[in-house]
Amino acid sequence: MKLSTNYLGTVYQFSTLKEVLAKANEEKSGDRLAGIAAETVQERIAAKEVLSNIMLGDIRENPLLNPEEDEVSRIIEGQVNERIYQSIKNWSVSELREYILHDDTTGEDLKRLSIGLNSEMIAAVAKIMSNLDLVHAANKIEILTKCNITIGQKGTLASRLQPNHPTDNVEGMIASLKEGLAYGIGDAVIGINPVDDSVESVKRLLHATHDFIQEWQIPSQNCVLAHVTAQMKAIKQGAPADMIFQSIAGTEAANRSFGITASMLEEANQLAKVHGTGTGPQRLYFETGQGSELSAEAHFGIDQMTLEARNYGFARFFDPFIVNTVVGFIGPEYLYNSKQVIRAGLEDHFMGKMHNIPMGVDICYTNHIKADQNDIEDLGVLLTAAGVNFIIATPMGDDCMLNYQSMSYHDVATLRQTLNKKPAPLFEEWLEKMGIFENGKLSKIAGDPTIFTR
Template identity: 60%
Template sequence: MMLKTKLFGQIFSFRNIREVLAKANEEKSGDILAGIAAQSAGERVAAKIVLSELTLEDLFNNPAVPYEEDEVTRIIYDGINQSIYKEIKGWTVGQLREFILSDHADIGSIHRLSRGLTSEMVAAVAKLMSNLDLIYGANKIPITAHCNTTNGLNNCLGMRLQPNHPTDSPEGILSSMREGLTYGVGDALIGLNPVEDTVASTTRSLETMYNFVQEWNIPTQVCVLSHVTTQMKAIEKGAPGDLIFQSLAGTQAANDAFGISVAILKEAREVGLRYGRATGPNVMYFETGQGSELSSEAHLGVDQVTLEARCYGLAKQFQPFLVNTVVGFIGPEYLYDAKQVIRAGLEDHFMGKLSGVPMGVDACYTNHMKADQNDIENLAVLLTSAGVNYFMGIPMGDDVMLNYQCTSFHDAATLRQLMGMRPLPEFEKWMEKMGLMEKGCLTSRAGDPSIFAGRGGV
């Protein structure tokens, strides 16, 4: 295993694979803050050269966090198909990249290959790719899942309707739902980020959304994004939840900070399958985001791209219906500007798909970051061309509860029409019955929530 190279007359040496992975990363403010980033463009290129020549076996034998010390590592490694791994363990990371981007690598062969990859391998190959490589590679890897509807179908772009309200007001939630649904938003999920994390509040919000969906026969799924343990208690007591949500991190220490463990996630999935209202079999929803481990001082010296890949390796074990990276939400300490946010969004989407999870992206930014709405629209177009499963949809792209900016109801319609995409099939049929869509385009009734003034039951 060679951990040094000569570049333009200078020898660059690296202490271990963890340092190679960190310094091969594209520049991220979080890695700089953690003190693990490349010190120059030359060192970054040198690290990429060294990384490209490492074998998959080298990476397998050197997980970012030791197997004995971290349950995230253990669940990822225990889930690896050993027969497939043994077939490819002699490949270099560079060869893995060439295979994924080659014309003879089809959906089936990449899906099979992914079962033999650790998260460090997934992160490593992403670090060797340009933005266009990430788009092209991800587009080759569609991932579908079924809850009440089927997410990730070819030529479909789903949207999570995010009807957040600063007081969890049922009428405020319903107002956003009514408007968003008329624009074709909500086929992937109607999911609320709650202000109050209690069983009573979670139950009330689930009942608000579920009853409206039932009244109007809307083919979708509902979820309240309170802590997983709160949702479990609510659903066990009869609250009408379809999905169970939780934010994930890439180390056991960071998940401890979230108040979760592998055991809790296993229990949550069992609760969703036993007590949830969904058809299934995919009843889990996870969110991630580069930098979350650093924000809880639990990154353990590992770069944020590698840690993000480990989130997807963890999520995969629970057969989720939805996974998304909230790519610009944490702030400029981790992703400084639009360039870093766009790169991270493309990395995360590619790594999620290569890991085998149905991947969406919350293309977003905070107001203290060097980014604006044009940047997020650029990212949304790039991700749509990459085959992203879904985005968020909120009124005017401005979340009044979380105080951040992301994709709007109008963006959903524009992206679908621009890129030749449709809502999920069951949802499109419902929209046609409601007079909201015709031949894949919104009608003049779009944006008029008064259509819900009458009785439901379409």
């Protein structure tokens, strides 16, 4: 494996594959904070050139984290389809890129190919792709999943309705829920981030959302995004949960900082199958985001984009209903400005789709990052064009509990209208029945929450 190149008369020598992957990454403040980023643009270009000529087999044979020492590595390694891997192991990373982008390569071709790749190979090819490459490639791939309804169909844009409340007040949450539904939001999930993640609070919120869904016969799913153990206890005590949620990471040590293991998630999945209210077959919801491993001091010198790809290799093992990256949420320490947030969102979506997982994005930013609403609207357009499975929407784009900015209900409606996308089919039928949609478009009463009080 050659780890050096001569670029414009300067020889660049890299010591390990880990270093090449880190320095080939687009500029990220998190990599800079970790001390692993390229020092100059020229060094980044040199690292990309070296990476493009590395064989896929070399990537697998030089693991960044030993599978004997890391649970995530073991799970990723255990999923590689040997027959497909053997047919492509002598491809270079650049040859993989050319295959992905070729006009004759279909989404089904990519889904078949992907099971012969590990997460580091997928991260590697994303590093030598442009933003437009990432949009074009991801748009080829259709990933369908079903909990109570099926989402992910080509030509659709689903959404998570996030009616958070700063005190978990049920009336306040329901008010936001009604407004979101009136804009056609909520087919992916009605999901609440609780302030209080005690079992009793989780039960109360699950019952409130479940009762509302049942009353109005809404074809969707409910979820309360507390720690997996609190949700499991709530379900065991009779709470109606369609899905179980958990944040995950790309190393075993980072997952342990979240208080989770693979066996715990397997137990949760089985509990949801037996005692949950979702019809399935998929009943898990995972959230990720570049930088979480660094913030947990569990990154092992691996760049944040490659670690994010490992998130998706870990997630794939559990066959989730939905996964989303919360891009821009952690803050400027990891993604400094809008350019870095946009790049990360496109990377994450592409890498998720290349793992055959149903990928969504929380298109968001914190108030101390160098970004604004126009920037995330730009990312919303790019991701919608890329065929993102779902995005998250909050009232007026301002989450009053988590104190960050996201997409609003009307932003999702505008993206659908502008780029000719529809809600998930069963949800659209319900919207037509309710009069919120007429002939596939928002009606005159759309956005009026009082329709749920008549």
